[in-house]
Amino acid sequence: xxxNLLSWTQYLxxxxxxxxxxxxxxxxxxxxxxxxxxxxxxxxxxxxxLVKAVALVVVEVGRGAPLLVLLYIVYQGxxxxxxxxxxxxxxxxxxxxxxxxxxxxxxxxSIDAVPNGQSEAAIVVGMNRVDSFRxxxxxxxxxVGIPPLMNxxxxxxxxxxxxxxxxxxxxxxxxxxxxxxxxxxxxxxxxAAFLYASITxxxxxxxxxxxxxxAKHL
Amino acid sequence: MLGVAGYIALGIGAxxxxxxxxxTVGGILALPLALAQRSRFVLLRIFVRVVVNVVRAVPPxxxxxxxxxxxxxxxLRMSPLAAAIATFSVIAMSYFAExxxxxxxxxxxxxxxxxxxxxxxTIDSYRFIVVPQVFRVVxxxxxxxxxxxxxxxxxxxxIGVVELTFRAGxxxxxxxxxxxxxxxVGLIYLLLSxxxxxxxxxxxxxxxxxxxxx
Amino acid sequence: xxxxxxxxxxxxxxxxxxxxxxxxxKEHRAVDxxxxxxxxxxxxxxIGPSGAGKSTFLRCINFLEMxxxxxxxxxxxxxxxxxxxxxxxxxxxxxxxxxxxxVFQSFNLFPHLTALRNISLAQERVLERSREEADERSYQxxxxxxxxxxSKAYPGQCSGGQQQRxxxxxxxxxxxxxxxxxxxxxxxxPEVGAEVLSVMRELADEGMTAIVVTHEMAFARDxxxxxxxxxxxxxxEEGEPHKIMSDPSHERTxxxxxxxVGR
Ligand SMILES: Nc1ncnc2c1ncn2[C@@H]1O[C@H](COP(=O)(O)OP(=O)(O)O)[C@@H](O)[C@H]1O
Ligand SMILES: [Mg+2]
Numbered sequence: 133x134x135x136n137l138l139s140w141t142q143y144l145x146x147x148x149x150x151x152x153x154x155x156x157x158x159x160x161x162x163x164x165x166x167x168x169x170x171x172x173x174x175x176x177x178x179x180x181x182l183v184k185a186v187a188l189v190v191v192e193v194g195r196g197a198p199l200l201v202l203l204y205i206v207y208q209g210x211x212x213x214x215x216x217x218x219x220x221x222x223x224x225x226x227x228x229x230x231x232x233x234x235x236x237x238x239x240x241x242s243i244d245a246v247p248n249g250q251s252e253a254a255i256v257v258g259m260n261r262v263d264s265f266r267x268x269x270x271x272x273x274x275x276v277g278i279p280p281l282m283n284x285x286x287x288x289x290x291x292x293x294x295x296x297x298x299x300x301x302x303x304x305x306x307x308x309x310x311x312x313x314x315x316x317x318x319x320x321x322x323x324a325a326f327l328y329a330s331i332t333x334x335x336x337x338x339x340x341x342x343x344x345x346x347a348k349h350l
Numbered sequence: 351m352l353g354v355a356g357y358i359a360l361g362i363g364a365x366x367x368x369x370x371x372x373x374t375v376g377g378i379l380a381l382p383l384a385l386a387q388r389s390r391f392v393l394l395r396i397f398v399r400v401v402v403n404v405v406r407a408v409p410p411x412x413x414x415x416x417x418x419x420x421x422x423x424x425x426l427r428m429s430p431l432a433a434a435i436a437t438f439s440v441i442a443m444s445y446f447a448e449x450x451x452x453x454x455x456x457x458x459x460x461x462x463x464x465x466x467x468x469x470x471x472t473i474d475s476y477r478f479i480v481v482p483q484v485f486r487v488v489x490x491x492x493x494x495x496x497x498x499x500x501x502x503x504x505x506x507x508x509i510g511v512v513e514l515t516f517r518a519g520x521x522x523x524x525x526x527x528x529x530x531x532x533x534x535v536g537l538i539y540l541l542l543s544x545x546x547x548x549x550x551x552x553x554x555x556x557x558x559x560x561x562x563x564x
Numbered sequence: 565x566x567x568x569x570x571x572x573x574x575x576x577x578x579x580x581x582x583x584x585x586x587x588x589x590k591e592h593r594a595v596d597x598x599x600x601x602x603x604x605x606x607x608x609x610x611i612g613p614s615g616a617g618k619s620t621f622l623r624c625i626n627f628l629e630m631x632x633x634x635x636x637x638x639x640x641x642x643x644x645x646x647x648x649x650x651x652x653x654x655x656x657x658x659x660x661x662x663x664x665x666x667v668f669q670s671f672n673l674f675p676h677l678t679a680l681r682n683i684s685l686a687q688e689r690v691l692e693r694s695r696e697e698a699d700e701r702s703y704q705x706x707x708x709x710x711x712x713x714x715s716k717a718y719p720g721q722c723s724g725g726q727q728q729r730x731x732x733x734x735x736x737x738x739x740x741x742x743x744x745x746x747x748x749x750x751x752x753x754p755e756v757g758a759e760v761l762s763v764m765r766e767l768a769d770e771g772m773t774a775i776v777v778t779h780e781m782a783f784a785r786d787x788x789x790x791x792x793x794x795x796x797x798x799x800x801e802e803g804e805p806h807k808i809m810s811d812p813s814h815e816r817t818x819x820x821x822x823x824x825v826g827r
Contacts, residue, residue, distance in 0.1 A: 196497075196543055197536035198504035200515060205536065208528030249672035252628055256666040257686035258658065258738060267685060271676050293409040297508055304411060311419065318420030325408040325416060332407040349676050349718045 140319035140326075146310050147327055150303035154292040157220070157302065161227040162285045168228055169235025173243075176236065187236075194233025200294050202226040207298040223295040227288060234284050242277030243269065275350055279343035286335055290328060303327055354521050355534050362538065364431070364513035368503040371435045373496055376442025383443065384450035398447070405444035410502050413437050418509045434506035438499060445495050453488035493549035500543055514538060579604045579773055580664075580742045585624050585634035587617070594620045595631070596797035602742065605771045609784035609805065612794035613820050618777040621794070622744050625775070626664040627657045638663045638741055662690070665735030669747040671727045673719040673734070679706060680715040683734045691738065698737075705733035709763050725756035729763055736767075743767075743774040750779065781824055785809055793817045 175187030194202070206229075207222035217225065246269050254264035296304035307324040311317045386398045405413075418433040428436065457480060465475035507516035518535035522528040580602045587595040595617040602608050610618050623629040625636055627643070630651065635644040641659045643652045674682050683702035687693045693701070706712045709729035711722075719727050728748055735743060745764070749757030761783050768774065768787050778784055784791060785805045793801040793808065795816045801808060812818045 193536065193540070196501075196540045196547075198501040198515065198539055200504045200507070201518070201532055201536045201539065204515075204519065204522070205529060205532040208522050209532055210529070212527055212529040247672075249668060249670055250674065253668065253672035253674065255628065256626060256661060256664070257734065258662050258690035259686060260658070263689045267689070268674055272674075275676065290409040293411045294505070296411065304409075304415070308415075315423070317423040318416065321412060321416040321420050325412045328409055328412060329404055329407040333403060336403075336407070349720055 140322045143307075143310055143314075143316070143320045143323040144327065147303050147306045147324060150301060150306035151327055151331075153220075153300065154289060154302040157223060157227070157292045157295065157300070158285060158289040160224055161231050161288055162281075164224070164228040165231025165235050165284075165288075166281065168232025169237075169239050172232055172236035173239040176240065190229070191233040191236050194230045195237070199226065199230050199291055200297060202230055203294060203298055219295070219298045219300045222298055223292075223300050227291065227295075230291075231284060231288055234287075235281060238277050238280045238284065239273075242273040242280075245276045246272045272350060275346040278346060279339055282339045282342070283336075286332055286339070289335075290332060293328070354525060354531060357521060358514060358517045358531070358535055359538065361512060361514035361517040362542070364506075364511060365500070365503050365515075366542070368431070368434050368438060368506055368511070368513065369496070369500045372438035372442045372499055372503075375435075375439035377446050377492070379439065379443040380446030380450055383447035384454065387447065387451050388454070402444040402447050405441060406448075410437070410441055411505050411508065413441060414505055414509060430506065430509045430511045433509060434503070434511050438502065438506075441502075442495070442499055445498075446492070449488055449491045449495065452491065453484040456487045457483055490550045493546045496546045497543045497550065500546070501539060504539075579606075579638065580625070580775075581635075581637045582621075582625050583635050583637075585621060585636075586632050587620050587624055587629060588632045593797050595624060598794070598797075598799055600775070600792065600799075602773060602775060604741075604773055606790065607768045607772070607774045607776065607788045608790045608792060609788035610775065610777045610792045610794055611779070611781070611784060611820070611824075613823075616794040617797040618794050619746050622666075622746050622775065622777055625744060626661050626666055627652070628666075636660055662738065663741045664744060665738060665740035665742070666744045667728070667731050667735050667746065667748050669750050671719070671724070671731045671751075673727050673731055675719050678716050678718055679711065679722065679730045682719070682730060683737045686734070687737050702733070702737060705736055706730070708736075709733050710759075723756060724752045725759045728752065728760045732760075732763060732767075741773060743772055745774060745776040745778070747777050747779065779824060781809065781821075793820070795820070 172187045172191050175183050176191060178184045178187065197205075203223065203226045206217065206226045207219065210217055210222070250268055250272065251264055254268045259267070292300075292302050293304045295302050296308065299305065303324050307320050311320040314320065383398050383402065386394050389395055414434065414437045417437045418428065418430065421428065421433075461479055461483060465479045470478070503513065504515040506513055507519060510516070514535050518531050522531040525531060581600075583599040583601075585595055585598045585600075586593065598617075598621055600608065600621075610621070612618055620629055624631040624634065627636070631645050633645055633647055635642060637643075638660055641656070641663065643656045643660055645652060673679075674685070677685065680699060680702050683705055684695070684698035687698035687701060688695060691698075703712060703715060706715050709732055711726055711729055711733070714722055714726060714730070719730070722730065728751075732748075748764070749760050752760065757780070761780060764774075764776070765783070765787050776784070776788065788805050791801075791803065791805040791808045792799055793812075793814065793816070801812065801814045801817045808817065809821060812821055
């Protein structure tokens with residue numbers, strides 16, 4: 133009975149390679165997405181109308197269209213221009229687009245979350261704008277923004293499962309392959325679910341602890 | 351091109367059917383869960399927390415495959431549409447349970463006491479004080495989640511539900527114009543989410559980050 | 565009344581002079597042609613009902629709020645704003661601000677920095693003092709406001725009264741010629757406010773030049789050399805504090821005083 137209940141665990145090793153791909157994809161996307169987010173956040177408050185409009189459209193589409201559709205736009209759409217990125221590269225592009233859009237929103241709201249009185253206090257003690265941002269605004273915005281940015285990272289780890297649809301060899305791709313070979317669909321996908329949960333749940337708990345820690349001096 | 355757009359747009363019905371069904375079923379199923387989270391029984395509270403957190407810790411695509419492929423292997427055969435609605439209903443249930451919980455905990459205990467002190471009946475205090483305040487918090491969050499659900503419903507295409515994304519995929523194959531076709535379908539999703547987006551404008555940004563889904 | 569256009573060099577070396585300050589929001593004149601001069605070592609209190617424009621006037625003096633019109637002169641620096649002409653340069657504003665310290669009603673300490681760092685940061689970045697020098701001076705200032713024990717504490721670990729005293733030390737660290745206080749005790753319980761007021765009283769005795777917006781009538785009467793009453797954006801009465809409080813000549817002053825004393 134016990135062996136029967138735990139029989140799904142036999143499929144875990146076959147999925148490990150997929151975990152590596154998923155984590156790599158997440159890592160790359162989060163770093164690139166953060167820098168894109170900075171650009172988009174900066175662009176969305178630009179005084180240049182065109183820059184502002186482009187930034188807003190990129191953000192709205194990145195957040196508003198299903199990630200699966202973004203994946204297809206890149207993977208099946210770019211070939212229309214004789215560009216044929218690999219599946220992995222397509223996933224990086226589409227996910228970065230989406231992650232950048234979400235990050236931009238977090239970055240903007242984190243900066244807005246610093247009370248007005250802080251920059252006023254910086255002004256009256258004579259700091260210039262660069263110093264005020266560097267020493268007063270940014271450190272506080274970072275404390276507010278890190279937890280939601282990390283939650284975005286966790287979200288995107290889960291989203292890597294979508295890359296299955298364009299044949300990136302992540303966890304679901306490996307699982308689907310195993311399932312079609314063994315016909316043991318339920319156990320294989322249960323193993324996949326276990327892997328996602330065993331990474332997502334502890335990191336989520338870590339992030340909420342970190343959040344409390346960072347909020348200590350705010 | 352209009353023909354292509356028209357063909358894709360025929361999928362709006364299925365997409366909205368999945369979204370609206372899961373929204374409604376999940377929203378109703380979440381009510382007892384939210385109340386159970388305030389129960390006196392520790393074990394019940396823990397059980398609900400575990401369910402809610404595990405459901406959300408696994409990507410929707412995995413649940414979808416587990417239900418559609420896994421359950422049929424175990425003998426529970428479902429149509430792709432039924433599997434999609436069932437899966438998204440359960441996922442929505444666990445998100446809504448969290449949303450309701452946030453709404454209830456945002457309500458200041460003093461509000462109920464104040465309305466009691468004013469001599470209001472319990473029903474009146476719920477009708478005029480509790481529900482409107484909870485809804486102010488919960489309403490925009492539900493709208494935000496509704497948008498997430500609409501976008502998530504695209505996953506149903508991977509198990510063969512003929513909705514927007516599925517139709518776009520087959521058009522992309524036929525015409526070889528993937529960019530145009532998927533840009534059109536992306537635009538349709540954006541337009542469909544517009545009404546909900548207006549409601550969700552007022553959501554607190556941190557909650558938005560926590561409950562956002564692609 | 566001095567001619568606001570008189571050359572600053574010709575008059576006695578005034579410390580600070582804000583003349584013809586006007587600030588309009590849309591149609592509303594929040595501050596209407598207010599002129600105030602203050603000499604070295606003088607403490608002027610501004611009283612008046614809420615919404616009179618006291619904060620706005622104070623914030624115009626160091627250009628936290630850009631006046632619609634008016635001139636601010638401190639020492640040799642002078643910045644004039646006229647409607648329709650070019651706004652003052654950033655450098656001009658910085659020069660004025662460097663000579664003016666400000667203490668806010670809500671403290672506005674930097675929550676992510678220790679008490680000591682709150683005070684030393686600007687010395688380092690603005691006055692280009694070394695870290696050691698800035699820290700040493702900050703420590704002395706903390707001692708001055710009775711809080712050397714709190715040097716390593718974060719603002720969140722200090723009471724409101726302690727935070728406000730740290731904020732005073734932070735403002736003093738740049739050796740301003742004039743200090744501006746905007747209701748520094750309004751956010752505090754009376755007992756806690758008293759410790760802040762006593763620090764301010766000592767600083768006044770030591771010769772601090774200050775403009776204090778306050779509802780603390782006893783403090784205004786005992787500590788300030790001059791009292792200014794603002795109502796609806798204008799100065800309605802100005803003079804010796806005891807005289808104004810015992811025998812106000814303006815109807816609005818009388819009304820305001822009875823309301824404040826009555827509560
Ligand atoms: N940013 C602003 N926009 C519009 N009106 C303002 C603004 N700041 C202040 N006011 C108005 O200016 C008047 C003076 O305000 P304030 O200087 O804060 O008064 P006080 O400090 O005497 O209570 C008030 O009527 C207030 O509503
Ligand atoms: Mg005020």
